Amino acid sequence: MHSRFEFISIIKKRTLGLTFILGAASLAFAQQKTPVSGTVVGAQGATVPYASITFTNGTDKINSDAALTDETGKYSLTLAPGSYSVSIEAIDFKKTTSTLIVTTSAAVKNFDVSTETSVTNNKTQDIEGVVIVAAAPKPYKVELDKRVYDPSSDLISKGGNLQDVLSNVPSISVDTDGTVSMRGNTNIKFLINGKPSALLGIDDGADALKSIPADQIDRIEVITNPSSKYEASGTAGILNIILKKSKKLGFNGSVTGTLGYLPQTSLNTNLSWRKGDWTYFLNGGGGYNRSKSKSIQQYQTLRDAGSLKNFDLISRSRDQQSKGEGNNYNATAGFNVDLTPKASVNASILLRTFDYTSDEATNIFENNFLGADLGGNFDVTTAQQDNGKRTNNSYQVDLGYDQKIGDKGQLLSISGSLQNSNGNNNSTSNINSVSTKTNIINIPTRTITNNLIYSSTDNKTYLGKVDYELPLGEISKIEAGARYDFTKNTYDYTVLQSINNSPQRPLSNFTSNTFYEEKVAAAYAQFKSKIDALGYQLGTRVENTAIDIDFKNNGTGDRVQKTKSYTGFFPSVFLSYDLGKNSQFLINYSRRIQRPRSFFLVPFNSYDTRSSFQGNPDLNPTYENSFEFGYSLSSKKLTFNPTLYYKKSQDEVNFVQVPVKGADGITAIFTQPVNAGSEENYGLDLNGSYDPYKWFRLMGSVNLYGYKTTGSFQDFNFAGNGFSSRIRLTTTFKPDKDTSFQFQGSYRGAEKSLSNNRKPTYVINFGASRTIMKGDGTLAFNIQDIFNTRAREFTTTGADFTQYNYNQFQPRQFSVSFTYRFKQGEKIDQQKQKKDINNDYSGDQDQDPM
The missing domain is CATH 2.40.170.20 (TonB-dependent receptor, beta-barrel domain)
Structure with missing residues (x-):
């Protein structure tokens, strides 16, 4: 969560800077610009997504510009010919500076960044012992063709199982015998990570629900009216249980007794x-x-x-x-x-x-x-x-x-x-x-x-x-x-x-x-x-x-x-x-x-x-x-x-x-x-x-x-x-x-x-x-x-x-x-900043701390 807010802060700062630079550039006379592209690479050749790159023109500040790498670590922009000072910033990496000479020919320039190791530079794993009052996740959000429930703030099902979690999911009810219904209809299609699963068995009923620990559940997708992409079975709808998969560096985990x-x-x-x-x-x-x-x-x-x-x-x-x-x-x-x-x-x-x-x-x-x-x-x-x-x-x-x-x-x-x-x-x-x-x-x-x-x-x-x-x-x-x-x-x-x-x-x-x-x-x-x-x-x-x-x-x-x-x-x-x-x-x-x-x-x-x-x-x-x-x-x-x-x-x-x-x-x-x-x-x-x-x-x-x-x-x-x-x-x-x-x-x-x-x-x-x-x-x-x-x-x-x-x-x-x-490490994947046409309106970035 800390990485996410630090990332948002960097994006806001760079966005304001980029807005100012582009505004000044719009007042300048049009000048022929050259395409420049490349990739930001970290340790062992791994690409660095959403790194902020600032190109500062040493002669004319109006020609300065900035870019943000995409999810694959790539960037592209056009620059006027000249000499540039380049600054690269990314979460959990050292700030890196370099120089670049832009001519009239298209250029491909890759940049290498080093993993942050200094405590004074605030690498995320160096501050994991600090208690931060961060925004709690919204327990429920709506997307175009589904509703997503996050059980992380559900205290009643802690140490329980899938049946206990489902008892708290909006639009879902669990009967005394473990029968699950959606809006009163029991004809539900169950999926695990988007597929039918042997974890739920075939006719195990409540026994199967009790075999999945609550601590292994990342989120539950409630699909009351599935689109054509999903299988057509289940007149009540689909319950898709997404199990946890970590995307963190190093060795990470949790144990619950x-x-x-x-x-x-x-x-x-x-x-x-x-x-x-x-x-x-x-x-x-x-x-x-x-x-x-x-x-x-x-x-x-x-x-x-x-x-x-x-x-x-x-x-x-x-x-x-x-x-x-x-x-x-x-x-x-x-x-x-x-x-x-x-x-x-x-x-x-x-x-x-x-x-x-x-x-x-x-x-x-x-x-x-x-x-x-x-x-x-x-x-x-x-x-x-x-x-x-x-x-x-x-x-x-x-x-x-x-x-x-x-x-x-x-x-x-x-x-x-x-x-x-x-x-x-x-x-x-x-x-x-x-x-x-x-x-x-x-x-x-x-x-x-x-x-x-x-x-x-x-x-x-x-x-x-x-x-x-x-x-x-x-x-x-x-x-x-x-x-x-x-x-x-x-x-x-x-x-x-x-x-x-x-x-x-x-x-x-x-x-x-x-x-x-x-x-x-x-x-x-x-x-x-x-x-x-x-x-x-x-x-x-x-x-x-x-x-x-x-x-x-x-x-x-x-x-x-x-x-x-x-x-x-x-x-x-x-x-x-x-x-x-x-x-x-x-x-x-x-x-x-x-x-x-x-x-x-x-x-x-x-x-x-x-x-x-x-x-x-x-x-x-x-x-x-x-x-x-x-x-x-x-x-x-x-x-x-x-x-x-x-x-x-x-x-x-x-x-x-x-x-x-x-x-x-x-x-x-x-x-x-x-x-x-x-x-x-x-x-x-x-x-x-x-x-x-x-x-x-x-x-x-x-x-x-x-x-x-x-x-x-x-x-x-x-x-x-x-x-x-x-x-x-x-x-x-x-x-x-x-x-x-x-x-x-x-x-x-x-x-x-x-x-x-x-x-x-x-x-x-x-x-x-x-x-x-x-x-x-x-x-x-x-x-x-x-x-x-x-x-x-x-x-x-x-x-x-x-x-x-x-x-x-x-x-x-x-x-x-x-x-x-x-x-040992924090998440290295960052959320996309580009708004998708089917983006939900969960308001995640506006949440109050809980």
């Missing part, structure tokens, strides 16, 4: 080493944590006595207590090397391992209708003990090549990725059922069932992409590219059962093998430019999807083979109008697709004594048209971004739920996804932050949204509408320059549809931090869910039943973490 309750320990580190043209990095860590949860379920039939049949379920109450413990470890290592000033290669490898052991105790009480002629109702009490273990091992290898073409900003990027995720989920279920109607001889008084469930998945993904950028002058650019994704998943599922100590036997409906392949070929092109205050970006994308499913039930011999193929075009339009004073209007449109998850397409039955899920191979993708109109204001103290949005989808995926009575007389809720009708979503998404004082900040996120569903499937009607809200407010204040406190409150309003009615919830969190050891260390403390209110409570209503559910997946938690930073 965390202790918490429920028992939680973790140790994570981010290391980098830059020398010459090579940069190496290593991010990794791991941790252990315990968890516990509880759920309550109450079922009640809506059928009258006259329509009940023998052994029909009348009511059921289910109480489940769960606990578990898990370990997760991950490591990412890689390098970047500048082959030439215009070409670079980057490579990385990621390894991740995760295991979780669970222990669940469930008590079920059921009242069944037996029939008046058989003696009336009877009750069944069931005690169930489940023990399971989930494991996942993943790796990912990435390789990229970047080539700058010419001197006008052309860029060609080629990258490839190989990913593999292998998971196993094995569990044992011991069920002890007792009937309390013992006078009915044809009903067993006791049944002891032992189930062994084995499932495994193997997911492979191959990805290749190429992107090209062609600037057209200062304000226009063409972007184009192509991409190919190939995914291959293998699923194996087996259930063995023993009743009353009989030999284990496989259940025919729950023993299967599945092969799933998905190929997506895509190409895109988009053009961006600006006419006065109007900026625009127009693009289109075409994607072809081919899916093959081969499902075999090993018990019954049934086999389902399905091939699906479809092609879609996905245009996007982005408009911005600059109102001045760091404010603008934003209007955009895009067409999106939500491909069914592989799990939704595979027709196997998942086993549970009281509920079951079966995929539907006939599912089609959901297409959506999305519109947004927003306003963005970012000043010294205020960031304000309200957005009105409207989305309409077709072939929406809904879930059919019906009670089904099994051969053992037990009634279970059967669920299957189907395409049924359309859905409309509309609302106001309001995000902003306000810094009324240097020591105080308010940050808020409000989403007021409505929804309307139309459509039906067979006898099921999915028509319904409703309105809900999600509100989050975070306050941060600093009693002194080394101490920070943060409170956060979030509220999720009630939601009601035709079949579900969810009650409102609220959560309050707290965080604090203290900088110690002259800025090299930070102590942090946080409490998640102070009042232990984070739970989900809803009621599902079917055609002839109602079911109440209460779920709390994690009780109140707290943790203490310590971060130690060590560094």
